[in-house]
Amino acid sequence: MLTCAFAGQKKVLAAYEEAVKCGYSGARAGRLHTPHGVFDTPMFMPVGTQATVKAVSPRELKEMGAQIILSNTYHLYLRPGTELVAEAGGLHRFMDWDGGILTDSGGFQVFSLGPLRKITEEGAAFRSHIDGSTQFLSPEIAIKAQMNLGADIIMAFDECIPYPAEYQYAKLSTERTTRWAERSQKAHTRSGQALFAIVQGGMYQDLRRVSANDLVSLDFPGYGIGGLSVGEPKPVMYEMLEQTVPLLPENKPRYLMGVGTPDCLVEAVRYGIDMFDCVFPTRVARNGTAMTKSGRLVVKNAAYAKDFLPIDENCGCYACQNFSRAYIRHLLKADEIFGLRLTTIHNLYFLLDFTKKMRQAILEDRFLSFREEFLAQYCK
Numbered sequence: 001m002l003t004c005a006f007a008g009q010k011k012v013l014a015a016y017e018e019a020v021k022c023g024y025s026g027a028r029a030g031r032l033h034t035p036h037g038v039f040d041t042p043m044f045m046p047v048g049t050q051a052t053v054k055a056v057s058p059r060e061l062k063e064m065g066a067q068i069i070l071s072n073t074y075h076l077y078l079r080p081g082t083e084l085v086a087e088a089g090g091l092h093r094f095m096d097w098d099g100g101i102l103t104d105s106g107g108f109q110v111f112s113l114g115p116l117r118k119i120t121e122e123g124a125a126f127r128s129h130i131d132g133s134t135q136f137l138s139p140e141i142a143i144k145a146q147m148n149l150g151a152d153i154i155m156a157f158d159e160c161i162p163y164p165a166e167y168q169y170a171k172l173s174t175e176r177t178t179r180w181a182e183r184s185q186k187a188h189t190r191s192g193q194a195l196f197a198i199v200q201g202g203m204y205q206d207l208r209r210v211s212a213n214d215l216v217s218l219d220f221p222g223y224g225i226g227g228l229s230v231g232e233p234k235p236v237m238y239e240m241l242e243q244t245v246p247l248l249p250e251n252k253p254r255y256l257m258g259v260g261t262p263d264c265l266v267e268a269v270r271y272g273i274d275m276f277d278c279v280f281p282t283r284v285a286r287n288g289t290a291m292t293k294s295g296r297l298v299v300k301n302a303a304y305a306k307d308f309l310p311i312d313e314n315c316g317c318y319a320c321q322n323f324s325r326a327y328i329r330h331l332l333k334a335d336e337i338f339g340l341r342l343t344t345i346h347n348l349y350f351l352l353d354f355t356k357k358m359r360q361a362i363l364e365d366r367f368l369s370f371r372e373e374f375l376a377q378y379c380k
């Protein structure tokens with residue numbers, strides 16, 4: 001277990017080195033300090049919902065440059081239980097991952113996965129999507145569960161406001177999320193672990209500003225931007241970023257939750273976002289779609305039956321270095337597990353490499369031209 005400078009103190013853990021500003025945009029390249037290493041931003045974090053990034057091993061994740069991976073309190077709380085993971089030595093030991101881990105608090109999943117949920121000031125009652133049993137999550141329960149899991153970065157318990165939502169509902173929910181953030185902070189007693197708050201506010205500029213200002217005054221080591229990528233038009237998402245990001249401390253990391261596709265990533269980096277997650281690369285891989293810099297390539301299509309080139313000739317991933325589109329298409333058509341492993345490896349590598357390229361462009365002060373070139377070539 002690495003000791004860190006902040007061990008024993010409830011101080012800002014995710015210390016944020018001087019972020020490098022670039023051009024007229026808010027883009028910045030930073031380094032995030034955690035007990036499991038120092039990580040470069042902007043960064044993409046592979047989604048590992050149930051303590052595994054589907055179809056790839058920790059060794060392969062390390063090889064492709066993954067730094068921090070995500071896991072989910074909601075899922076692990078229901079199965080196998082977070083006490084069991086604690087007994088196993090925590091999530092890093094349980095899944096044999098010695099890089100960074102960030103866990104979501106379960107708020108989003110309760111509201112999007114669990115049927116028949118009821119939200120009160122106390123927390124959220126819901127039915128397990130696994131066995132239909134009645135369950136309950138509160139800030140205190142969600143923080144205790146995340147302390148059991150032992151992630152390096154944990155998230156406050158929040159409500160991800162559905163889209164669309166009435167102003168009044170968004171206002172009341174956002175105010176409750178701020179009270180829940182305070183309760184999360186009080187319940188968080190594990191040093192060497194950073195607790196991020198999550199900005200809400202629906203699609204209302206004033207509520208976004210109030211949420212950001214209230215959470216900043218509670219002083220967290222980092223901030224998630226929640227309630228976005230929930231079906232709203234992209235211009236609305238960017239408008240909410242424009243209202244929110246400038247109110248967040250420059251020297252602390254910003255994590256845009258649930259985003260996203262490469263075109264969204266490059267725009268969000270321009271607004272000053274540092275961290276991203278998205279189920280997209282692993283999810284589309286499972287139905288045979290590969291991500292490339294000019295858009296999606298459905299390897300399963302008949303057009304690739306005799307295409308003996310790799311998915312992307314300029315890609316350094318294991319799939320592109322060793323296998324052809326024809327071979328991967330054959331595996332996918334034959335329902336061979338190795339086929340979806342190869343498309344998953346390629347998609348994760350593509351996004352990890354894309355964020356590395358953005359960081360390089362920022363450091364060389366050419367991010368805005370990088371963004372122009374990329375958007376010109378990429379079709380959604």
Ligand SMILES: CNc1nc2c(CCc3ccc(C(F)(F)F)cc3)c3[nH]c(N)nc(=O)c3cc2[nH]1
Pocket residue numbers: 046047048049050070071072073103104105106107108155158159160161198225226227228229230257258259277
């Ligand atoms: C897809 N759009 C979206 N995803 C959102 C998420 C989930 C992010 C997440 C975290 C961990 C995992 C894991 F499975 F890998 F663990 C998977 C996804 C949100 N999460 C919270 N707490 N508040 C939000 O307001 C919020 C808004 C979100 N918009």
Ligand SMILES: [Zn+2]
Pocket residue numbers: 311312315316317318319320321345346347349
């Ligand atoms: Zn590749």
